[in-house]
Amino acid sequence: MxxxxxxxxxxxxxxxxxxxxxxxxxxxxxxxxxxxxxxxxxxxxxxxxxxxxxxxxxxxxxxxxxxxxxxxxxxxxxxxxxxxxxxxxxxxxxxxWRRHLLIHASSVEKNGRALVMTGESGSGKSTLAAMLGERGWRFMGDEFALIDCATGMVHPFPRLVSLKNRAIEAMRDEVANADRFGPLMEATPKGDIVHLVPPESAIARMVEPAKPVMLLFPRYGFPLDQRPVGQGEAFMRLTQASTNYVALGEQGFQALHRFVSGVPALAVDYEDGEQAISAIDALWEALP
Amino acid sequence: MQQGEADSSGSARHYYRDAPETLIEHDLDGLTLLFHRPSGQTHIIDSPMPEILAALSCEPQELRALLGVLADRYDLAVDGDAMQELKAHLDALVSLGLARTAP
Structure with missing residues (x-):
């Protein structure tokens, strides 16, 4: 080219x-x-x-x-x-990609422990990860969480954060450095989009994995609520969120079983980012 | 009735399963998670399917004999619709590729 x-x-x-x-x-x-x-x-x-x-x-x-x-x-x-x-x-x-079990999910890390968030487009998983990344968490990725099939650790994939529609203004309020934002692309097939460069420390630590300790299924636009998600439901939803589960065969099966049987899962509904972050902080504090 | 032909309850049909090492089985909050190695397919099944699968032998078995095995293990009544219900569950396992019928 x-x-x-x-x-x-x-x-x-x-x-x-x-x-x-x-x-x-x-x-x-x-x-x-x-x-x-x-x-x-x-x-x-x-x-x-x-x-x-x-x-x-x-x-x-x-x-x-x-x-x-x-x-x-x-x-x-x-x-x-x-x-x-x-x-x-x-x-x-x-x-x-075949080197890890690939989950369509965002992830952030604190003290070597990772929070993984998955959900359909519009659930807010990307925006929440970006916001947490500005508030003391290490941003690990907004699109893919890479699960090591041998160790169960989550590996980062901290590409540029893809901010869509209302998330653009939310993150402009969060990030003072205008140089970290890409150009506004209006009326794309996914709506208005701006890319955000992750924090420098997140990029510097992009090969450092973390142990997954919490899985969330956030859902934006609903009254604040949360419920535990059973292992069977979590397994099924993660197979749907993985693009290479079938291709990895037995290896992917064992990795996903290890993940859902070792990581507590919750569904969290929320109406705005601050509400979700308060809920996440409370859940995180309650972890053993 | 010829040998192997099902009567009205299907009790003459023979069922069997692949060798146990073809399945990886894990418990998931009371559900049973299975990976079927020959097909590469994942299944999540609920009671009584795991119990029926565990009772199946690798050698073809008549429905009535299998019901006898389950009745001994789980204190089941073998009258009423038990045979029909067992057949329905077995046919579901066959459709998933987890059980087979003898030719």
Whole structure:
């Protein structure tokens, strides 16, 4: 590709190529604190290609390509190039990663112990992890929690936080340094999006795993409530939240059983971030 | 009635299971979590399915004999609809690939 860069997030190394300079320049700025892959070897390649003949210049339109691709994915506008890169990297992890059990979840850490939060899009797991990351917790990731099948530890994947819609203003109130925010991408297929660079210490500790001690299923937009989630329900919901559970076979089964039988799980409904954080702090304090 | 043909209660049908080492079994809050190695499939089953699965032999067994085994283990009444209910549970296990019927 004409423009390219490399970066490492947690244990995964990416080569990003683009037919346009703008997405790569934005990536270089936002991922400036991230390390380069060892020996310049990438696990995955993501390419932003023109969606058709002439579409590099005329109404530039991006097709996401790479080692793993969705053939029917709709092209995206070049002004949403950063989102295209994010989607491309997520796709490589979701379809290709086999070194850990991959759960679609956010995670934060305190004193070597990890809180894992999973839920459907809009549940607030990403925003809550980002907020906690500014309030004394180590941000480990807003998209994927990587479970080590041998040890049960959670490994970080602290990519840029993808803030959507109302979460953008919530995090602008939380983070004073404007340089940590990417450009506002309006009216993307996922709504308005701004990327946020995680705290520097979270990036510096991106290869440091933590022991999972609590699993939450947050749900935004409901009156404050919480209930314990049984191991059977947690197991079933986590198989649905994992993109590689089936591919890992027996190894994934044993890892997930170990996780749900050792980590207490709760469903937490909440109406705003402050309410959720108070509830999380109380639950955390009550842990043995 | 020919050998192997089911009567109205299906009691002549023979059922069996794969060798125990083909299944990994864990308890999950009273539910039973299974990983079936030959298929790579995960199942979560509830009582009485785990008990029926445990009573199944690797050799084909008649329904009536299996009901006898369960009656001994769990103090079951073998009258009424017991045979039909057991057959329904066994057929569910067969559909999951956890039990088999003899040819």
């Amino acid at each position: 004409k423009y390219q860069c490399m970066l490492r997030i947690g244990p995964a190394a990416f080569r990003i190529g683009s037919a346009w300079a703008e997405p790569i320049e934005a990536l270089r700025r936002l991922y400036a604190l991230y390390p380069q892959p060892q020996d310049a070897i990438a696990d995955y390649t993501v390419r932003l290609e023109p969606a058709g003949v002439g579409r590099r210049c005329w109404r530039p339109s991006v097709r996401i390509a790479g080692d793993h691709m969705l053939p029917d994915a709709a092209p995206m506008a070049l002004r949403h190039g950063l989102l295209a890169v994010e989607m491309g990297m997520n796709l490589q992890m979701a379809l290709g």
